[in-house]
Amino acid sequence: MSERHADSGRRVSTSDHLEVSAYLEIAQERAGTPSDGADSSGAHGVVVVDFGSQYSRLIARRVREMRVYCAVVPPTASWAEVSASNPRGIILSGGPASVYDEGAPMPQPWVYQHGLPILGICYGTQALVQQLGGRVDPAEAREYGHAVLHQDEADGSIFANLPPSMPVWMSHSDHIVELPPGFRSLAHTDSSPMAAIGNGGNILGLQFHPEVVHTDNGKAILENFLFGVCQCDAKWTPDNFIDQSVKAVREQVGSGKVICALSGGVDSAVTAALIHEAIGNQLTSIFVNNGLMRREEPERVLDTFQNKLNLNMLYVDASERFLRRLQSVVDPEEKRRVVGEEFIRVFEESAAELGDTEYLAQGTLYPDVIESQTPGNSASAKIKTHHNVGGLPEHMTLKLVEPLRELFKDEVRDVGLALGLPPEVVHRQPFPGPGLAIRVMGDVTAEKLEMLRACDWIVIDEIKDSNLYHQLWQTFAVLTDTQSVGVTGDFRAYGHVAAIRAVSSEDAMTADWVRLPYEVLSRISNRICNEVPGVTRVVYDITSKPPGTIEWE
Ligand code: XMP
Numbered sequence: 187m188s189e190r191h192a193d194s195g196r197r198v199s200t201s202d203h204l205e206v207s208a209y210l211e212i213a214q215e216r217a218g219t220p221s222d223g224a225d226s227s228g229a230h231g232v233v234v235v236d237f238g239s240q241y242s243r244l245i246a247r248r249v250r251e252m253r254v255y256c257a258v259v260p261p262t263a264s265w266a267e268v269s270a271s272n273p274r275g276i277i278l279s280g281g282p283a284s285v286y287d288e289g290a291p292m293p294q295p296w297v298y299q300h301g302l303p304i305l306g307i308c309y310g311t312q313a314l315v316q317q318l319g320g321r322v323d324p325a326e327a328r329e330y331g332h333a334v335l336h337q338d339e340a341d342g343s344i345f346a347n348l349p350p351s352m353p354v355w356m357s358h359s360d361h362i363v364e365l366p367p368g369f370r371s372l373a374h375t376d377s378s379p380m381a382a383i384g385n386g387g388n389i390l391g392l393q394f395h396p397e398v399v400h401t402d403n404g405k406a407i408l409e410n411f412l413f414g415v416c417q418c419d420a421k422w423t424p425d426n427f428i429d430q431s432v433k434a435v436r437e438q439v440g441s442g443k444v445i446c447a448l449s450g451g452v453d454s455a456v457t458a459a460l461i462h463e464a465i466g467n468q469l470t471s472i473f474v475n476n477g478l479m480r481r482e483e484p485e486r487v488l489d490t491f492q493n494k495l496n497l498n499m500l501y502v503d504a505s506e507r508f509l510r511r512l513q514s515v516v517d518p519e520e521k522r523r524v525v526g527e528e529f530i531r532v533f534e535e536s537a538a539e540l541g542d543t544e545y546l547a548q549g550t551l552y553p554d555v556i557e558s559q560t561p562g563n564s565a566s567a568k569i570k571t572h573h574n575v576g577g578l579p580e581h582m583t584l585k586l587v588e589p590l591r592e593l594f595k596d597e598v599r600d601v602g603l604a605l606g607l608p609p610e611v612v613h614r615q616p617f618p619g620p621g622l623a624i625r626v627m628g629d630v631t632a633e634k635l636e637m638l639r640a641c642d643w644i645v646i647d648e649i650k651d652s653n654l655y656h657q658l659w660q661t662f663a664v665l666t667d668t669q670s671v672g673v674t675g676d677f678r679a680y681g682h683v684a685a686i687r688a689v690s691s692e693d694a695m696t697a698d699w700v701r702l703p704y705e706v707l708s709r710i711s712n713r714i715c716n717e718v719p720g721v722t723r724v725v726y727d728i729t730s731k732p733p734g735t736i737e738w739e
Contacts, residue, residue, distance in 0.1 A: 231255025232412065232420045233273040235263070236556070237281025237291050237309050243556065245277055245307065245397045247594055248405065253420035254412050258556050265296035275303040275416030278310025280395065284324070284360050285309070285316040292317060302416045303388035305344075308358050311383065311391030318366035320387075325377070328359040332400065333375040335382070341372050344382065344390050346410050348403050353402035354381070358393060388415055424597070424604035428460065431589045435464035439545050444587055445537055446547035448473045448499070449619070450487040453549030453590065455611050456602040458497060460546050460589050463605060467498045469547070472536050474529060477505025478621030478630075480646075481639040490611055500540065504532045512623060512630045518739035521630070525620040537584075546584035550591050551598060615660050616694070624739040628667035633720075634682075638665040639683045640718040648710045649688070658700055659691035663714075664727075664738045672715070672722030681722035684714055689736055699729040 232249060236242040236258050249256035257271050276297055283290040292313055297304060306314045312322040335354045337345055362380040365371065373382035374391075379446040381393040390411065396404035412418045446458045448471040458471045471491060475484045484503075508735070511528050515521050537543055590598055602612040614706040618624060622642075626634045641663035649661045672679040686707070691697035711724040727734075 195403055204469045206280065230274050230421065231271055232275040232277055232416060232418065233268050233271065234258045234277045234279055235261055235293060235297065235310070237261060237279050237306075237313070239280035239282070239309065239734075241307075241395060241397050242279040243553065245279060247596075248397045248408055249277075250422055250529055250594070250597065252405075252412060253419045253422045255422045257691050258552075260559050261293065263294075265294075265300070268296065269300075273302060274418050275411065276306065278304065278306040278313060280308030280310060280357070283309065285312045285322050286360075301388075301410070304390065305411050305415075306391035307397070308393060308395060309360075311393055312358075312360055312362065314389065314391055315362050315369075315383070318369070320362060320366035320369065321364035322360050323363045325359055325361040327377075329356045329361075329375075329377045330358075330728040331356065333377065333394065335373050335375050335394065337372050337373045337382075341384070343384065343415050344392075344407055344410050345372065346408055346414055348410075352403050353401070354394035354396075354404075355398045356381075356394050361393065370610065390415070424600045427593075427597075427601055428463065428604060431460055432464040434477045435461055435587060435589055438587060439465060442468065442544040443540070443542060444469045444545040444547050445540060445543050445584075446471045447533060448487065448491060448497075450479070450483060450611075450614070451549075451617060452595075452598060452602060452614055453551060454613055455491075455607055457547050457549040457588075457590055458491065459495060459602065459605045459607055461587065462495065462497050468608065470498050470500055470540055470543075472502065472533060474532050474536075475501070475503045475505055476508040476525065476529065476621060477632075478508060478525065478623045478635070480617070480622070481643045485544075490608060494608070494709075495606070500536055502532055502536050504528070507532070508613065509630070509632060514629055517626050518624055521623045521739070522620050524625055527620075544585060545582075545587045547587045547589070549598075550586075550588040552590075552594050555591050596675065602720060611655055615655070615658065616736060622669055623678075624737050625664045627660060627665065627738065633678065634665055637718055637720045638663060641665065641721060642712050644713045644717065645686055645710055648713070652703070652706050654688075654702070654706070657690070659689050659694070659697060660736060661686075661688040661700075663687070665721075666738075670723040674722075679722050681720045683723045683725060684718070684721045685725050685727050685738070686710060687736070687738070689731070690733075691736070694736060697736050699728050699730050702726070 234242055234245050234256060242258055246256040246258050257268070257273070259268055278293055278297070281291065285709045304314065312700065316322050333354055333356045334351055336351045354379070356375070361378055364384065365380060365383060369385050371380040371382070371385050372384050375381045385571050392407070395401060396407040398404065401407070413646055444461060444465065446454065446461065446469060448454050448458050460467065461469045473487055473491070476597065488499065488501060492499045508525065508528055511524050512521065515524055593601065599612045622635055623630050624639050626638055645661055645663045646655070647657050649658065655661065664687060666683045666685055668683045669680055670683050672681060688700040688702050689697040690700050707726055714721055714724050
């Protein structure tokens with residue numbers, strides 16, 4: 187322990203009030219003993235302790251891209267929760283706090299107590315430096331963006347087989363000024379003399395971000411940690427996931443009956459296909475046609491799931507019922523409420539007809555799980571309402587089956603393909619639960635819906651024809667309530683203005699309008715004006731999100 191810290195008697199505050207000296211003892215015992223004590227059974231993944239960085243999920247996704255299971259847990263998670271997945275290593279993420287702030291989140295004792303390899307990233311590194319008796323101070327200037335990392339010595343672990351100098355991505359305003367006893371610097375940049383550190387064993391820390399694409403060798407650095415230091419196995423594959431999930435679903439439901447709301451979207455499609463793989467006809471998938479879907483969509487869903495995949499389906503055509511309820515409703519939020527409420531009614535009635543059902547299957551994904559773990563995160567509620575098509579009945583006393591809880595969206599798609607779902611289902615662009623009701627401006631009528639379906643069909647047709655469909659987040663038409671004069675043949679026409687929307691996005695939180703080629707826009711516009719009676723003009727929406735939203739309502 188350094189003199190300064192010994193003299194000041196400074197204590198690191200953690201939930202268990204473990205003292206600096208106790209951490210140090212553990213850390214020093216472990217120097218030079220890579221991977222000692224790591225459990226060799228179970229899932230063999232790593233766990234990311236999420237200190238709130240915008241990149242925490244990206245770390246998990248990078249790890250999983252290397253076929254290693256990765257869980258994300260809040261700093262408050264207990265060892266009992268974490269050990270359930272038998273981790274072989276721990277990654278401490280970055281975060282917005284400063285380690286010297288009052289109440290800054292800190293790793294708990296379990297992080298050090300089980301001999302597991304540890305990799306700190308940015309704040310995660312600063313936290314372990316602080317906890318193990320080193321010192322972190324505010325840097326004179328924030329270091330943000332590209333930097334060149336120079337290795338201080340040939341390192342056989344985290345930098346194994348990597349060049350002596352390489353570009354990395356920095357984003358920090360604090361820096362290490364004194365290493366904990368037993369640690370040494372492994373690499374530096376011009377602004378950070380200790381940009382990578384290690385204890386000669388299996389505790390490592392990086393000031394930069396290996397998870398972002400701007401760190402050229404980031405993938406290799408993470409691979410060195412996962413496979414070299416943690417000795418993880420690359421077993422996180424869609425096939426292994428399906429095997430495990432099939433077993434888990436069978437164990438959970440036994441001979442019980444399960445119902446599932448199938449919307450045609452990828453999450454509910456993969457949920458249904460996976461549960462069907464596990465329990466066959468014990469699952470009934472309820473498909474409610476709300477009359478707000480795109481052209482041929484109900485037929486496609488039925489054909490895929492009933493005819494091709496042999497799922498036990500209950501098809502409910504409630505289109506007239508929805509349209510009646512939507513009559514004269516113009517407010518977008520009211521439309522959402524009406525569609526959501528009606529969906530619940532129809533679903534409940536159908537479930538009641540089926541009788542003796544015990545379980546409800548839902549396509550909850552891992553980002554929803556992480557959101558709901560994060561204290562005070564207001565995004566979670568919104569995501570869930572979107573996800574569940576207006577929210578499923580709370581008072582239905584059904585137990586939940588959520589086989590996709592561990593997966594990110596791209597993993598859901600991989601699992602879907604491995605289950606034999608058609609690529610057009612697996613790679614379908616997102617479609618909102620309230621469907622075309624929020625793409626017909628103003629009141630929703632059968633006539634306007636039909637017009638919009640015809641426009642939408644042309645847009646998707648042309649986008650697919652130009653091989654753009656899979657590159658875009660969403661592409662669709664909106665039927666505005668604005669009327670405009672046009673000329674059809676020799677006659678004056680007066681009809682609706684249709685708007686075309688095409689956006690690129692990572693997660694729908696932000697989106698950019700897509701610079702579609704003029705030729706594609708021109709074909710869409712010509713076809714709509716010629717083929718869709720009632721539409722006289724086509725405009726292109728060039729608004730990004732923010733300030734716009736993706737949908738018009
Ligand atoms: P906004 O319009 O909020 O859309 O930028 C973001 C994403 O969410 C979809 N969206 C919805 N999905 N119910 C849903 O299931 C809704 O009420 C809803 N509103 C928007 C939208 O299509 C985009 O992908």
